[in-house]
Amino acid sequence: MYAEALKAGQKIFAVAPMIDWTDRHCRFLHRLVSARALLYTEMVVADAVLHGDRERLLGFDDSEHPVALQLGGSDAGKLAEATRIGSDFGYDEINLNVGCPSDRVQSGTFGACLMKEPETVATAVRAMKAATDLPVTVKCRIGVDDQDPETVLPDFLQRVIDAGASAVWVHARKAWLQGLSPKENRDIPPLDYDLVYRMKQRFPEVFIGINGGILSLDDAEAHLEHMDGVMLGRAVYHHAAMLSDVDHRVYAAAPRDMDWLLVRDRMMAYAEEHVGRGGRISHITRHMVGLFQGVAGARRYRQILSTDATRPGAGPEVIANAFAALDFAPADAVSA
Structure with a gap:
């Protein structure tokens, strides 16, 4: 390499x-x-x-x-x-x-x-x-x-x-x-x-x-x-x-708009598997808190991930609810 x-x-x-x-x-x-x-x-x-x-x-x-x-x-x-x-x-x-x-x-x-x-x-x-x-x-x-x-x-x-x-x-x-x-x-x-x-x-x-x-x-x-x-x-x-x-x-790949809703869906599927194996959703959501700095709704997004994920029985719906708090449409890109 x-x-x-x-x-x-x-x-x-x-x-x-x-x-x-x-x-x-x-x-x-x-x-x-x-x-x-x-x-x-x-x-x-x-x-x-x-x-x-x-x-x-x-x-x-x-x-x-x-x-x-x-x-x-x-x-x-x-x-x-x-x-x-x-x-x-x-x-x-x-x-x-x-x-x-x-x-x-x-x-x-x-x-x-x-x-x-x-x-x-x-x-x-x-x-x-x-x-x-x-x-x-x-x-x-x-x-x-x-x-x-x-x-x-x-x-x-x-x-x-x-x-x-x-x-x-x-x-x-x-x-x-x-x-x-x-x-x-x-x-x-x-x-x-x-x-x-x-x-x-x-x-x-x-x-x-x-x-x-x-x-x-x-x-x-x-x-x-x-x-x-x-x-x-x-x-x-x-x-x-x-x-x-x-x-x-850095790698000269073609520029692209991030499909953040796809990221949401992939993380939800991943979380479902993790919870199904006996893991906690908070093991995953804690790493997602910093994704959307400066985006409208990001504060509520962080609150949902930080609090709802710790409740008994919480599952992948926490990720869906957090993304729903963000003010961007499915086709929109969120700038880095």
């Missing part, structure tokens, strides 16, 4: 892995809005893959392709086995998390704290590469704590590239493992896009994508002047309609 993209000069737009957000229901919705964006799972810890409910942790709908599995961990052997299992599930890519700053990943010696152990990451990448024919990629920060990103990041990239990483996605902020919460680590450390741009110049033969603080498709296109790929997280989650322009603006 990445080698072909580099050769063809094709940029990649990705939706970032986000714990508690980019589950299979979120990804199903996002795929309805964009056929081409690369989607990522939440981070799944390698130990959980080895010992947990694999269908619950790794299962996904075939429509989600291209979809990447993000793993967390530091033990090369466990990561290799989790990679093999993920490959068997049919993912298009296996990604190693070296960016998450939460207390949970610190206690497990993985995530962003691995920026301090580049050779551990390189060893893990080698083991993961040996376990699959899929692209093995890394998502990292520019550094952590008192590290100097100007020296740490190029060394880190060189090691993981030498280990065989097919691509590296760089969140253009440090992570402060002590003193800042995970939420604060998404906003407070300053962004250094220029450093990431320079890393692309330094490693022109390797796919390097950028992440962090990117709020719109205009911003994304500006970054793609310098980088091979761009990854958006919270901005897409809270304004998912922006994905409707990705295929045209």
